Amino acid sequence: xxxxxxxxxxxxxxxxxxxxxxxxxxxxxxxxxxxxxxxxxxxxxxxxxxxxxxxxxxxxxxxxxxxxxxxxxxxxxxxxxxxxxxxxxxxxxxxxxxxxxxxxxxxxxxxxxxxxxxxxxxxxxxxxxxxxxxxxxxxxxxxxxxxxxxxxxxxxxxxxxxxxxxxxxxxxxxxxxxxxxxxxxxxxxxxxxxxxxxxxxxxxxxxxxxxxxxxxxxxxxxxxxxxxxxxxxxxxxxxxxxxxxxxxxxxxxxxxxxxxxxxxxxxxxxxxxxxxxxxxxxxxxxxxxxxxxxxxxxxxxxxxxxxxxxxxxxxxxxxxxxxxxxxxxxxxxxxxxxxxxxxxxxxxxxxxxxxxxxxxxxxxxxxxxxxxxxxxxxxxxxxxxxxxxxxxxxxxxxxxxxxxxxxxxxxxxxxxxxxxxxxxxxxxxxxxxxxxxxxxxxxxxxxxx
Amino acid sequence: xxxxxxxxxxxxxxxxxxxxxxxxxxxxxxxxxxxxxxxxxxxxxxxxxxxxxxxxxxxxxxxxxxxxxxxxxxxxxxxxxxxxxxxxxxxxxxxxxxxxxxxxxxxxxxxxxxxxxxxxxxxxxxxxxxxxxxxxxxxxxxxxxxxxxxxxxxxxxxxxxxxxxxxx
Ligand code: FES
Ligand SMILES: [Fe+2]
Numbered sequence: 089x090x091x092x093x094x095x096x097x098x099x100x101x102x103x104x105x106x107x108x109x110x111x112x113x114x115x116x117x118x119x120x121x122x123x124x125x126x127x128x129x130x131x132x133x134x135x136x137x138x139x140x141x142x143x144x145x146x147x148x149x150x151x152x153x154x155x156x157x158x159x160x161x162x163x164x165x166x167x168x169x170x171x172x173x174x175x176x177x178x179x180x181x182x183x184x185x186x187x188x189x190x191x192x193x194x195x196x197x198x199x200x201x202x203x204x205x206x207x208x209x210x211x212x213x214x215x216x217x218x219x220x221x222x223x224x225x226x227x228x229x230x231x232x233x234x235x236x237x238x239x240x241x242x243x244x245x246x247x248x249x250x251x252x253x254x255x256x257x258x259x260x261x262x263x264x265x266x267x268x269x270x271x272x273x274x275x276x277x278x279x280x281x282x283x284x285x286x287x288x289x290x291x292x293x294x295x296x297x298x299x300x301x302x303x304x305x306x307x308x309x310x311x312x313x314x315x316x317x318x319x320x321x322x323x324x325x326x327x328x329x330x331x332x333x334x335x336x337x338x339x340x341x342x343x344x345x346x347x348x349x350x351x352x353x354x355x356x357x358x359x360x361x362x363x364x365x366x367x368x369x370x371x372x373x374x375x376x377x378x379x380x381x382x383x384x385x386x387x388x389x390x391x392x393x394x395x396x397x398x399x400x401x402x403x404x405x406x407x408x409x410x411x412x413x414x415x416x417x418x419x420x421x422x423x424x425x426x427x428x429x430x431x432x433x434x435x436x437x438x439x440x441x442x443x444x445x446x447x448x449x450x451x452x453x454x455x456x457x458x459x460x461x462x463x464x465x466x467x468x469x470x471x472x473x474x475x476x477x478x479x480x481x482x483x484x485x486x487x488x489x490x491x492x493x494x495x496x497x498x499x500x501x502x503x504x505x506x507x508x509x510x511x512x513x514x515x516x517x518x519x520x521x522x523x524x525x526x527x528x529x530x531x532x533x534x535x536x537x
Numbered sequence: 538x539x540x541x542x543x544x545x546x547x548x549x550x551x552x553x554x555x556x557x558x559x560x561x562x563x564x565x566x567x568x569x570x571x572x573x574x575x576x577x578x579x580x581x582x583x584x585x586x587x588x589x590x591x592x593x594x595x596x597x598x599x600x601x602x603x604x605x606x607x608x609x610x611x612x613x614x615x616x617x618x619x620x621x622x623x624x625x626x627x628x629x630x631x632x633x634x635x636x637x638x639x640x641x642x643x644x645x646x647x648x649x650x651x652x653x654x655x656x657x658x659x660x661x662x663x664x665x666x667x668x669x670x671x672x673x674x675x676x677x678x679x680x681x682x683x684x685x686x687x688x689x690x691x692x693x694x695x696x697x698x699x700x701x702x703x704x705x
Binding site: 184185277278279280281282283284285286305307308309311312315316319328419423424432435436439440442443444447448449451454455457458459461462465 | 580581582583584585586590593594595596597598599600601603604606607610611613614617619620621622624660661694695696697698699700701
């Protein structure tokens with residue numbers, strides 16, 4: 089595929105229209121390019137440090153299609169290796185997680201240390217190797233970059249990736265804000281949820297910052313919450329969940345294109361004191377100040393850290409990441425994240441609100457997944473080629489609005505409505521740029537060779 | 538006259554199978570009525586291969602209903618016609634086997650069983666299944682048995698699109 093085979097699929101006419109050709113969700117060749125140049129060609133989110141606490145703690149996972157071992161070294165030092173033995177390629181580590189000084193390959197017993205260095209070849213002395221064999225480099229192939237920012241671990245298979253903080257750009261502000269909700273940082277709670285859906289991964293990335301679908305897709309959720317509150321009031325009892333409300337008419341709300349594909353939506357929460365963090369609003373405000381407390385506890389924020397993480401901080405608190413399995417299949421990993429050391433009552437509130445909404449066993453998420461699958465089916469209607477992201481285009485404002493200025497970020501663009509779709513322009517401009525550069529780099533390598 | 542051991546096992550088996558039928562036949566109110574008002578319904582999440590969570594107040598569960606009202610929430614949603622994931626309600630079929638009874642007292646007993654639930658999804662023209670283990674605390678009131686607690690351990694916990702009270 090050439091850059092010009094890709095370009096026409098994004099119609100970017102500022103002030104007029106922004107359209108995407110639906111083949112970007114269905115084309116196998118484009119999917120391959122995405123895997124090579126987005127997932128295996130740049131920074132992606134790996135995990136939270138909760139799962140890698142001590143030296144030599146490790147997890148095994150995938151970067152795009154490539155199996156990797158991620159190891160914690162001393163302090164905040166992380167490293168990673170392709171999980172494939174230098175001997176004949178067997179996965180060296182089979183466990184999902186653990187702590188190990190050495191990895192012994194289960195196939196023929198080669199031994200590596202946790203820095204990926206080959207320590208021993210079984211029966212080396214009887215090897216009958218050609219001359220110089222033992223001088224060759226048989227260490228595990230390293231992952232070029234593994235780095236954490238406030239406990240959020242990212243990695244890149246591309247040696248030429250920019251520094252992590254440059255990649256995160258303005259989105260780093262919201263990672264830091266989240267991490268600072270307790271003076272001791274965040275912890276991921278035990279209890280994981282993994283689910284799959286029959287839709288392209290980009291819908292997962294779009295949906296977490298889609299304010300437009302909320303009241304329609306989640307009608308059953310919000311109606312139920314209202315019903316529950318009504319019944320509890322009539323019985324003079326307690327509403328056991330105190331679900332978070334979303335109201336766009338009487339609140340401040342908006343969205344930002346944060347650059348590098350990162351985008352976010354935000355809105356003030358009417359019943360923010362029903363949130364776990366809101367229950368401790370006054371102490372929080374004392375520690376972090378008025379503005380920070382407002383953003384942390386009073387304002388729903390959903391931030392897409394491109395390409396595979398969404399920070400959800402509103403209905404409850406979730407880290408949602410994913411890995412594309414095929415052009416029409418995505419695997420999603422969802423965990424609840426919480427400020428360390430929060431009071432028991434708040435923790436319980438957070439958990440109940442989380443389970444109520446989130447996860448494929450929750451009351452809301454399956455409705456989102458159903459829509460992704462329905463879109464994927466719709467995209468097979470090849471005669472219906474395009475859709476636009478024009479909602480909100482008329483109020484798009486380049487640079488920072490007053491809320492962005494207050495919180496100290498300089499977004500590419502700002503807009504004053506949570507339900508806008510123009511924020512996707514940033515996502516897809518980045519997508520096109522990344523794939524185009526990837527194709528060009530491939531061609532340079534091919535010509536150079 | 539109080540039930541003897543064989544009759545008690547028969548009654549417990551009947552209750553478990555009736556529960557499965559109420560769900561597959563979508564008799565939701567009958568399903569709720571099998572549970573005590575303060576019953577818990579608990580499907581813990583896994584943390585690792587052999588590491589199942591066990592404290593729904595500190596850890597995330599796949600589903601945790603701390604009383605029958607939270608179970609009613611799920612029923613309300615199914616009946617509401619407001620959820621697109623339920624617009625074409627899947628057909629389900631619960632297979633409940635390996636039923637055993639233990640810890641019998643005058644007021645309570647425990648029952649365990651294995652399950653496999655097939656879910657036929659119309660949109661996908663395909664079915665998926667969850668399987669695992671049920672652990673029940675049953676309450677005895679005279680000859681009558683009701684469900685005090687139900688714990689559902691789902692062994693295949695990578696969820697294709699949806700898990701709810703009707704397909705586990
Ligand atoms: S493949 Fe690992 S030792 Fe042979
Ligand atoms: Fe949603």
